[in-house]
Every structure is written in C-alpha cells, then in structure tokens.
Amino acid sequence: MSAPSGDRPHHSADTRPLLIVDGANVVGSVPDGWWRDRRGAAERLRSRLESIAVRGLEGLPGPLEVVLVVEGRARGVEASEHVRVVDAPAVGDDTIVDVVADSDPHRDRIVVTADRELRARIARLGARAIGPAAIPR
Template identity: 65%
Template sequence: MTDPVDPVGAAGMARAGVPLIVVDGANVVGSVPDGWWRDRRGAAERLRDRLVPFALSGAGGLAGPVELVLVVEGAARGVASVPGVRVEDAPGSGDDRIVEVAATAGERPCLVVTADRGLRRRVEELGARVTGPRAVLS
C-alpha cells in the first residue's frame, strides 16, 4: 500500500539512489527575523509547506526528485508530514537527529541545509554536502 505522506517510500528511494535533503528546521526558520519566535510550531509548518516543491525540483545542486526531511525540535515538535516532506521530531538535540538522518543516506547524495558551522563539520564527516538556508528560502 502506498503511504500518502511518502508515496515513493523512503526505502524505495534509498534503493533507487534518490538524493536525500535534510533541512535543519530551527536554523532555517531562525535565519529570517519574521517573528517566528512567537509561534515556533507555526513557523515550522510554514517552512514545511515552502519545502514541498523542492521534493520534485531538488535544491542546492541536487536534481529532483529527492527525499526531503525536515528536522524540528523543541516547541516545533509535532508538526505533521505532508506529501513530499517527511517531518522528523528531534527528541533531544536537533543537530544530533540531523546527523542520524544524514547517516542513513549511505552511498546516495546527501545535502544538509543549515548555517550551523558545528553541524556542518559533523555531516561533512559523513560525506554529506552542506548549503545555507537561502537554498530553500529563495
């Protein structure tokens, strides 16, 4: 049976070599001073919705379709996934969850969207590429 949130299926995407894009929700939301701090969950939902087109088109030099994962933490946890964007709650550190998700890429291309230098180093050690928030905010 096809999952309406993940119609291709993450396992099928991984086997097919579909690129993985992991978005640091807190970092990307925080890069735009639009009052996000008053409604962190709502800001994460708006970002999720802005990401949907990238699941088909790709971003940061990766052509679509891609598996797109938005990692959220803190008050933004509990945001639902939508077709094209799987939302992962970080039970603790968002950075730790992003590293875990990036590690699942295996041999397929992986791009992490963040401006966090410490996170950048951690995922690059796994072989992932990194781009800044503008890649998904333009």
C-alpha cells in the same frame, strides 16, 4: 506524520538525493516573528519544501527525498505528501547527524544549515551542507 521519538531513519534503496533540513536553523535565519509560533513557522517551512521535493533546488534537480528535522516547541508538525518530518527528541543537530549516518553513504546527502559545528559533523560522514538561503522564501 512525524516519526516518534527514538525512531531512527533506515537505509533504503532510494537513489534520489537526500535533502535534510535543519528546521530551527532555517526558520531562525529570518527574523520574521517565528519565535511567537515555532510550530507554525515549521509548518510554513514544510509547505515551502513540498515544491522543492518535486522540482529540486538550483544546482540540485528534483525529485529529492526531503527530511525536515524539528525540535523543541516546533515538534509535532505533520509530514506532507513529499516531506518527511522527524521530531528531534533532544538536540536537533544530533538527530540530523543520525539521519545522515543512517542513510546510504552512496547517495548524495545534503544538509541545509548554517551551523558550522553541524557542517563539520556531517562532512565527516560524507555529506555536504548548503546554507539556509538556498531555500526560497
């Protein structure tokens, strides 16, 4: 289930690495017609993230806590068993920064994005970034 607009994530005792996915950036990294059905593209991404939450990524063993941030016409995607979905009320980057800021700073926090400005913003909060190519197709 998506977090209602205005809901902000909160600190938890979870020690798994936190993987925050910039949905618009990852979906937009491959010109496969995603713009015709933004929500459908976000749902397909969420499905791909499901196995990543359990098994991890290369260099980042699972299990992971996975948060998919969606914006615009992609909002309304339901969460799945292992992927939490957060609807950005406005700019997705701001919501991603909020998720990072509201998480335990002692956890490994990784944001999947190619956006340079977002990478700089989350680095100031102690998180690191990896590119969209890290998410298998």
